[in-house]
Amino acid sequence: MVDSNIEEDNSDIKSQNYRDVNTHNLNQEEIDDLFGLTINQKDSAENKGIRAMLDKALQSYERFPMLEIVFDRFVRLLSTTLRNFTAETVDVDISSISSLRFGNYINSVPVPALITVFKAVEWENFGLLTADSNMIYSLVEILLGGRKSITPNYVEGRSYTTIEQAIVRQLSDLVLVDLSSSFHPITPSNFQFDRIETNPRFTTIARPNDSAILLQLRIEMEERGGKVEILFPYATFEPIKELLLQVFLGEKFGKDLEWEEHLYTEVHNILISLDAVLKPKSALLKEIMQLKVGNTIIMDDVPEDDIILQCSGVQMLSGKIGKINNKVAVNINSNLNKKINEDQE
DSSP states (O other): OHHHHHHHHHHHHHHHHHHHHHHOOOOHHHHHHHTTOOTTOTTOSSOOHHHHHHHHHHHOOOOOHHHHHHHHHHHHHHHHHHHHHHSSOEEEEEEEEEEEEHHHHHHHSOSSOOEEEEEETTTTEEEEEEEOHHHHHHHHHHHTTOOOOSSOOOOTTOOOOHHHHHHHHHHHHHHHHHHHHHHTTTSOOOEEEEEEESSGGGOOOSOTTSEEEEEEEEEEETTEEEEEEEEEEGGGGGGGHHHHTSOOOGGGSOOOHHHHHHHHHHHHTOOOOOEEEOOOOOOOHHHHHTOOTTOOOOOSOOTTSOEEEEETTEEEEEEEEEEETTEEEEEEEEEOOHHHHHHHO
16 A cells, blocks of 8 residues: 555656656746857857857858968068068968958957958959058068067057058058969959058948958068958959869969079070081092092082071071171071071061
8 A cells, every 4th residue: 555655656756857847948048058158148259059050151161272372472472572671581471361251350350450451353352451550560660760679669549640551551552462463373363452441340341241261471570570461252252263273283383483584594594506517418438438638528508508507406597608707607597496486476
């Protein structure tokens, strides 16, 4: 009798627990935690849960093999340009190449800022170029003869002066020229300065949720330096998407103008031997063996015939033989090498 009562009590407890589990409703805090939010941190930049998954899907972009090669070339060109611009030892390195939402980037830019909006003319779209305060003040000190200091002296939150804005304009022009040159081996590209904004909210060149590609550069100028960031909305690369998806093959990617000019100069300074040759004459071995000093060999040529100029056995030119200032001369009248003809045309 007692056992049956215990069993009935246990069944009642299990039934009650089952009803409690099925009737339990999630409160707002539990719902926020499920979606990666908290009541006090709904606008936090570090998202979790389902929101993090959604953000990752929106930020995903195709890997562009050629884009990394373009940026590597851009870094080399920019290092030389800034070295000439500042007369200092300059090192430019790529900190990162990443993908993010356009809105997240705009929210991360501190105010006040100097943001250059530039236009990709051939692609009919825009991009952003941002230099941080350390970079701006370092350039001011270098160009205006300031003291060398590892930590630039400046006031936080101070608006940038006209001189500082002018220097950023100069920096932007230099960067855009090198950026255009870097893309040129793939496709003709021209990046033009559009305007400078001090408030990130006025640089809306894409929708907040649009994906963008961010190139972050670290620039060291002896004991000074800073960061430069270049942002391209994903839509900017759409016209050349197929070109950027190509796999890089070193021998097919553009050309290095400096190295090309060096080779051109060195090759054209090579000293070669040019031989003037008459038409060949056949003779018997017996006749050759009987030749003595003072004998005359009668060639098959006549004075009006051309003679051949050749280099290492390769026929190059032909012309009439003559005499200038007691020296034998050849008046060139034709090119025998097809390559020479093609180069001259």
